[in-house]
Amino acid sequence: MILKGQKRKLEPEDREASDRSSPTWESQRQFVFSVSLNKYQRGQELPEPSLRRSVLIANTLRQIALEKHGEWPRDSALMSGEPATPPTNRSPSEDEDWGSAESDFSLSAAISSILTALDSTIDGAPQAALRTPLRSLENLPESAGDVAKPGYVNDVNMEDLFQEVDASLLGRVGYPAEEELVCYLPPFSSASSNFKCLPSFSSFSPLSSSSSPDSASFSGPNQSREAFELEHLMEILVES
Amino acid sequence: ADIISTVEFNHTGELLATGDKGGRVVIFQQEVENKNLPQFRSEYNVYSTFQSHEPEFDYLKSLEIEEKINKIRWLPQKNAAQFLLSTNDKTIKLWKISERDKRPEGYNLKEEDGRYRDPNTITALRVPVLIPMDLMVEASPRRVFSNAHTYHINSVSVNSDDETYLSADDLRINLWNLEITDRSFNIVDIKPANMEELTEVITAAEFHPHQCNTFVYSSSKGTIRLCDMRASALCDKHSKLFEEPENPSNRSFFSEIISSISDVKFSHNGRYLMTRDYLSVKIWDLNMENRPVETYQVHEYLRNKLCSLYENDCIFDKFECCWNGNDSVVMTGSYNNFFRMFERGQRRDATLEASRENSKPLQVLKPRKVCTGGKRKKDEISVDSLDFNKKILHTAWHPQDNIIAVATTNNLYIFQDKVN
Numbered sequence: 001m002i003l004k005g006q007k008r009k010l011e012p013e014d015r016e017a018s019d020r021s022s023p024t025w026e027s028q029r030q031f032v033f034s035v036s037l038n039k040y041q042r043g044q045e046l047p048e049p050s051l052r053r054s055v056l057i058a059n060t061l062r063q064i065a066l067e068k069h070g071e072w073p074r075d076s077a078l079m080s081g082e083p084a085t086p087p088t089n090r091s092p093s094e095d096e097d098w099g100s101a102e103s104d105f106s107l108s109a110a111i112s113s114i115l116t117a118l119d120s121t122i123d124g125a126p127q128a129a130l131r132t133p134l135r136s137l138e139n140l141p142e143s144a145g146d147v148a149k150p151g152y153v154n155d156v157n158m159e160d161l162f163q164e165v166d167a168s169l170l171g172r173v174g175y176p177a178e179e180e181l182v183c184y185l186p187p188f189s190s191a192s193s194n195f196k197c198l199p200s201f202s203s204f205s206p207l208s209s210s211s212s213p214d215s216a217s218f219s220g221p222n223q224s225r226e227a228f229e230l231e232h233l234m235e236i237l238v239e240s
Numbered sequence: 241a242d243i244i245s246t247v248e249f250n251h252t253g254e255l256l257a258t259g260d261k262g263g264r265v266v267i268f269q270q271e272v273e274n275k276n277l278p279q280f281r282s283e284y285n286v287y288s289t290f291q292s293h294e295p296e297f298d299y300l301k302s303l304e305i306e307e308k309i310n311k312i313r314w315l316p317q318k319n320a321a322q323f324l325l326s327t328n329d330k331t332i333k334l335w336k337i338s339e340r341d342k343r344p345e346g347y348n349l350k351e352e353d354g355r356y357r358d359p360n361t362i363t364a365l366r367v368p369v370l371i372p373m374d375l376m377v378e379a380s381p382r383r384v385f386s387n388a389h390t391y392h393i394n395s396v397s398v399n400s401d402d403e404t405y406l407s408a409d410d411l412r413i414n415l416w417n418l419e420i421t422d423r424s425f426n427i428v429d430i431k432p433a434n435m436e437e438l439t440e441v442i443t444a445a446e447f448h449p450h451q452c453n454t455f456v457y458s459s460s461k462g463t464i465r466l467c468d469m470r471a472s473a474l475c476d477k478h479s480k481l482f483e484e485p486e487n488p489s490n491r492s493f494f495s496e497i498i499s500s501i502s503d504v505k506f507s508h509n510g511r512y513l514m515t516r517d518y519l520s521v522k523i524w525d526l527n528m529e530n531r532p533v534e535t536y537q538v539h540e541y542l543r544n545k546l547c548s549l550y551e552n553d554c555i556f557d558k559f560e561c562c563w564n565g566n567d568s569v570v571m572t573g574s575y576n577n578f579f580r581m582f583e584r585g586q587r588r589d590a591t592l593e594a595s596r597e598n599s600k601p602l603q604v605l606k607p608r609k610v611c612t613g614g615k616r617k618k619d620e621i622s623v624d625s626l627d628f629n630k631k632i633l634h635t636a637w638h639p640q641d642n643i644i645a646v647a648t649t650n651n652l653y654i655f656q657d658k659v660n
Contacts, residue, residue, distance in 0.1 A: 032493050035551055048303050048436055051410040052441045053556055055495045059439055
């Protein structure tokens, strides 16, 4: 498809993933998920985020999460006409090394199980229009365990979270081993019904300032676990 | 700052207005001499340039308000002067463009340069006379409609009643009287009580060309709602909902994004509605809500590139579309400085290019073709070679003649139907 002497402007997306359980389908889903997350975060950082763009990205994230919960129509060939980008043909801007197919599988499994643990109630929405710098500073929560507060309050802490992720993205180019990935996986044996679905940005519990991204031990109430799970989810995305 | 952000012919086609990212409006005027000659070709020359909007700072929200002109709409001409509405994200302004080609001379109390004469030297009385002067085109702001939109204004539409107009932002539509600037009526509000439940925004709105009670607005979910202002003051409940059920075989992660409607335009005869989404142009009959009567694929070869287009943000580009004067042809832009025309009755379409390298003045435009398969014919362009930074978002068609205005990023092209 690439002609000799022609400057390649777009990623060739040749392979079709008509089977939803195939690895290319899974990797494309992950890819879209991580790209969407980045886009959303970067959009929110702008002084005046575009509401239409934020809503469309948030809806896409919600859709990906919903699909994980099996609400996708089963009989539709989702990826027909929409070939997945094979992980090995990553565009130059992508620094991550996807590695072998095996690590893809373990990564997919990790993401899937994390997302499965998230609640399916969706109430995500971009807070772009409501957010003002003054307001968010004034209303920082006193306690870290406050889950129910809507909107900008949690947005601030989400921002903090994403700041951490961003920095670590820069620092961890080509992070290797799948064994280390596996060791970061949080245990899922315990009930995790308190989790809200990922796109519901406002429902995430604010991270306490003391929680460090490298901590691997679980202690304390469900809500700090929630925060941990989120951190680890972000870590896994970053390290992949 | 020279990036063109809107293009609009006035109702006679004599004037063509462009707005840019720097808040400037440039108006071109058609030279109509020798119109009856067989070799007649129109020329559009700069008629007036003025700064419509300046960057502002919202002190309450600590946000800068861009001066980029989002839309220009002309008012029908009622006297010697021309009027247009221009808007940025937050403020709409009514501009009067008038000509002055005479000036008074022979004042009694003033010299020609404006200095006052000594009254003791005045011994006779004379009547000042108007003498011709070089044409001067003046633009003056007559009304400023501000502080009515929390979100970014995407559309402005003048009503056929010549008294009112609507302005639409992401979540609300307001109705204004052209004379009254300190009040507007909110006629559509889709903001949910809890912003967390927001999943849909308004992308475009337009009044019906003849029925002053009817307007439509499109959404980011691919729906168009037609509202009747006689039904209620707040038109949150639509009279008609135009929506095409999704083709399940085309479903993907990006289905919703590409279904988002970027432009909506009534046909001149008021019977049809045209919508532009990312990959297609659809024509709707106002009497049939469940599906469009015609669908034209603008660049279907991009359908399996959606992932990359999402990554580089191109999937969020908002393309406009337009009708020709008798509603037989529709036109819209694409990438690589291509634009597309669809001839409705003939079921013919053309891809043309607006670029200096590929067309000289007075040269007939060559149709272009994008090749999607492996084997590229001569003169075809492969999908991978398309330049996605060269996008044609704004196009306009002369209301009567076959003259079109096409805006690339920095340049305006005016093309005319070949004569002879």
